[in-house]
Amino acid sequence: MPERRFVYTPAMVGVTALVLLIPLAGLVLLLQKPRLDVHFEHHPAHFWLVLLTAALSAVLAYTTGAAAIRRGDARVLFVSLAFLSAAGFLGLHALATPKVLLETPNAGFTLATPVGVAIASVFAFLSSLTVSGIVWGRRLRAALLVLMALWALASVLRLWPLDARAVPEVADGILAVLAVPTIVLYGVAAARYLRTWWARPSLMLLSMISAFVLLAEAMVALVFARNWALSWWEWHVLLLSAFLLVVAGVRIQWYEERFADLYQADTVSGQRELSVLFADLQGFTAFSERHQPAEVTAMLNTYFEVVVPEVVRRHGGDVDRIIGDALMVTFNKRGDQPDHAQRAAEAGLALQEAATAVRASHPNWPQFRVGVNTGIASVSLLGTEGGRTHTVIGDTVNVASRIEGKAPGGAVAIGAATKALLPQARTESLGLVTLKGKEEPVEVFRLLGLRT
Structure with a gap:
């Protein structure tokens, strides 16, 4: 039976918008009717609510950070940094709960949430733009982690300017300054994501839009809420709801x-120059016919355990796929390896060296042959829900596969385009x-070595 896909309509966006505005309407009601904004002070509930939100x-x-680094996508990286800033500063705010870390909280811990939400809004806005490359990504993430560590240290040691007592009246002015640009940035990010959703509707995009709206509303509540009143608890729940929405969207999406x-x-339809490596075992079919499936599996796992780390960890290759005895690896798929x-x-060469060491103990095992080709290829997302893969396609890939088929067992064959980029070969x-x-x-060359 064919899979039924959910149909996204503009009407659904309208309904979603109305639902997202309900918390804001509730906040207005509580502020207009102070008798409804009842006081509820429960320190354990506050600590665990904020800690759960930070954990999510x-x-x-x-x-998202792992996906961004794997695919070299700046948008997903900025989304990751938005979540990271919110998580780190929310964790610090949890420690502001009286009797958790300090007897009396201070401005550093109290202001951690609005500051974290404000920084996250900057990354949310940046994620709505088109930015190429992520070579700066790890440095930016490290800088954010250092900032959070310094903030925590200054808060614990009560260093200036975070040495003041956490009195709501003192924090109000600072919150007002943070709130306006924060709300604007979340609003712009949500609007730009909505435009993307309009072109290609998806649950993940809708989850992100909803999360940005809820984070903006949480910032409004942060400014106007009364300490330990229902309006104050509301912004905590809004933050939790924002992240729960995205988590739900992630869980519903297919794993791939x-x-x-x-x-x-x-990321899904670009072109770039890259190098593609194919490897398979010469004589694999004959070996499989003479041995039990368990023996064939053990042989393949033994080989892959030593050859995959050589191409991935040591030389930065991306394993595109492993099918039976065949291995396809790309270099510069993210556009960050000019020496691909x-x-x-x-x-x-390292793959063959590692495989030769394994074969020394198993002389009857088949040998790897390797082919490498360089050229322009299309980086594409292929398939649909339930079967999506991020891969490269084009003549460069096809030729690499065929060059590998011409390589002698135990050798590496390269194409003319690859050789032209290796004057020392x-x-x-x-x-x-x-x-x-x-x-x-086409002329094919056997690679004997690389002069250093």
């Missing part, structure tokens, strides 16, 4: 590329070979 935000920061709806256009040809060549020509789908023969 931290989980989102980690998962679950943040794909947030990817920038260049060098990396691919070194990875091919020692090679020998394997001659002109006819590749399926190519009208003219």
Whole structure:
């Protein structure tokens, strides 16, 4: 039975908008009717509510950060930094609960939440823009972590300017200054995401829009709420709701590329120069026919345990896929490896060296052959829900696969485009070979080594 997809309509956005405005209407009612804004002071409830909210935000920061680094997507990275800033400063605010860390809270802990929400709004706004590359991503994340650590230290030690007692009347002026640009930034981010949603509706985009609206409303409540009253508890619940919405969206998405709806256009349909490495085992079919499936599986796992780290950890390759005995690895898929040809060549040689060491103990095992090609390829997101993959396609990929098929067992073969980028390479020509789908023969070279 075919899978039924949820249909997103403009009417649904309108209903969602009305639902999101209910908390703001509730806040206005509480402020206009003080008798309804009852006092409720319960320190354990405050501590665990804020800590749970911070934990959810931290989980989102980690998962989106991992996806951003893996795919080189700046938008998802900014979203990750927004969640990270909220998580870190919310965690500090949890410690502002009386009798948790200090006998009496101070301005540093009390102001941690509005400051964290304000910083997150900057990243939320940046995520709505089109930014290329993320080579700066780790440095920016490190800077944010250092800022939160310094804030925590200054708060604990009561250093200036965070040495004041946390009195709401004192904080109000600072909150008002933070609130206006914060609300504007969240509003602009939500509007820009809504425009993206209009072009390609998705639950993940709608979750992000809703979260930004709720975070903006939380900032409004932060300014006007009465301490320990229902209006004060409301902004805590709004923050929790914002992150719960995104977590729910993540859980509903399919595992494969679950943040794909947030990817920038260049991440899902861009072109870049890269190098592709293919490797498979010469004689694998014959070996499989002579051995039990468990033995074949053990052989493959033994090989992959030593060769995959060589191409991934040591040389920065991205394993695009492993199908049976075949391995496809890309270099510069994110656009952050200008030396991709060098990396691919070194990875091919290292792969063969590691595989040879394994085969020394198993001389009857088949040998790897490796092919490397360089050129322009399309970085694409293929498939639909339940079967999506982020991969590269194009003639460069096809030729790399066919060059690998011409490599001798235990050797690395490279194309002319790769050789041109490796002036220090020692090679020998394997001659002109006819590749399926190519009208003219192409010259293939055996890579013997790289001069250092």
